[in-house]
Amino acid sequence: MQNKDKSKILQNLKESTAEWTNGQGPLSDIVISSRIRLARNVEGIPFSPRAEKAELKNIFELSRQVIEEDSLFKDSNLLLLDELTPLESQFLVEKHLISIYHAREKRLYRGCVFNQKETLSIMINEEDHFRIQYLLSGLQLNNIWELINEIDNKIEKKVTYAFSEKEGYLTSCPTNVGTGMRASIMLHLPALAMVNGINDILKAISKIGYVVRGFYGEGTEVMGNLFQVSNQITLGLSEEEIIDNLEKVNQQIINKEKKIRRDLLSNSKSQLEDQAWRAYGILSSARIISSAEAMELLSKLRFGVELGIISHPKLGTLNKLMLLIQPAYLQMLAGKDLDPFSRDLQRAILIRDKISG
């Protein structure tokens, strides 16, 4: 673990860019990122929501010990969320390092471990003692599974996980029991959204055990045509099977999206060009812009880049912008609280700078 104080860690986070946003992973013209998270608990200690203060502290200190001792975590940081302002916590949410629930919960000794590349994050004392998350750019669940499995094994060497032979990993919420695994893929589906094909797909996949969420996970709205598809079922299947099934389902969605993109390119190329270029024009010119409008326009511009209609900016720039324009991130960059109107002004400046830069 690196030994830095809170403000230094946050300062670095403001300047750093998560590797998963680089737009260079497999199928990154449709797949923004892949993610796996594992829910784990320490045997003999109540799940965090019912744990006493001393027990929560125990878990937090245990985490510190693990990441201090293992070289796998040598470039990682540990933050105690209790010490963060609501703005700083929300910033971590927008960075996709912690959940909204974790940011807003008042429980003591909530923590967050993350590595330099922001591919790994571990939430401490969220609903479970450990929520280990690994994120990569594009479609690469198998790679993630290898990486996160190694991390899981390292931790398991130091602590005894709550585990039952019959049920598998025990978790705070019964929906996670078994593998404790949630795998998800973030898709950009502007073509399906344009032809109103999204709802049919969402209905179909929810019937077979998958769930679709927005850009910031559970309980968040879809914005910028970004859909996070993940497995619902954690029990009765191996991790490899869950990953395999999720990839197959996503491959079908991706194929549908690709087909509609081809059709649109044949039949409505001018309209697509117009849409992408107008988005570019507004983003590179506006002086006031809300995050909702910006996400919508970034999606349209991204669609143009994905289709090869417009060559600039790079997908990675657009991915990064989707994070930077969020309210807390903006305020962290400004170094102060900003009212909504000031945010809309700052957001416009930031976007112009990144789009034309």
Next chain:
Amino acid sequence: MQNKDKSKILQNLKESTAEWTNGQGPLSDIVISSRIRLARNVEGIPFSPRAEKAELKNIFELSRQVIEEDSLFKDSNLLLLDELTPLESQFLVEKHLISIYHAREKRLYRGCVFNQKETLSIMINEEDHFRIQYLLSGLQLNNIWELINEIDNKIEKKVTYAFSEKEGYLTSCPTNVGTGMRASIMLHLPALAMVNGINDILKAISKIGYVVRGFYGEGTEVMGNLFQVSNQITLGLSEEEIIDNLEKVNQQIINKEKKIRRDLLSNSKSQLEDQAWRAYGILSSARIISSAEAMELLSKLRFGVELGIISHPKLGTLNKLMLLIQPAYLQMLAGKDLDPFSRDLQRAILIRDKISG
């Protein structure tokens, strides 16, 4: 008169720019142009709508003679509208050289005389035998009156006008009897339009004998926040009085517009900047654009330029664009008929070229 054939004359017209669009006249941050037209008829010949073919021909030949003989018309052209296609006639309308009525009427021997700078145009055998029009940039009715009066005197030396001591100049429509003069001022009133102050003003001035029309005069809609204010009354006042009164009325409207502009600049500068820059962004990026949307955006961009919020493009460029993007002008530039969708594509190309050029 210059001796050129129809196609050469039209070719020149496509390439030329009317002086009144240069955006350099007095108060051109609000006043696009000033215009006076005189309705005149030749004594002893029925008004054009009731004239025989031979009489119409007579008027046309008389016009040719006048402009051939007088050096005042040495750089002028004469077109016989009967020879023009509907597209070419509509192009002259969009150039503000003839009225819609003159373009669409089927009467024989309709003509149009205009000079190199397109400040002067004379419609022959419109509703009256001669409709003499003079246009200049900005607010300069007095200058126009001097210039058009000189032209009127020159013509009167060659022909005897239908005139009664009691009523003044006799005209085809009774509303023009007297001076036969209509003076008008084309105003750009985006601030009044923004605060919904336009309707009150229109109501007020119509009660005192003024009329408001759109960008292409009688029977045309207001677009791009451009309002043409002209006198209704032609009888019982001298030309100088009509001009003086019209200028006073317009000065009041201009003062109101200026006051609201100042207020908006104090209270909503960011919003004005945003509006102007977004218009710039869309105009310089769109791949498909209708003339209605283009006029709306050109008005917003022009407003930004007028307020000094945005320094490029020049007012003159914007004035010219308002003409160039019209359907017939676009088709003349393309050298062929274009369906509405192709026009929307061509219009976008043209605007991008002029805005960024």
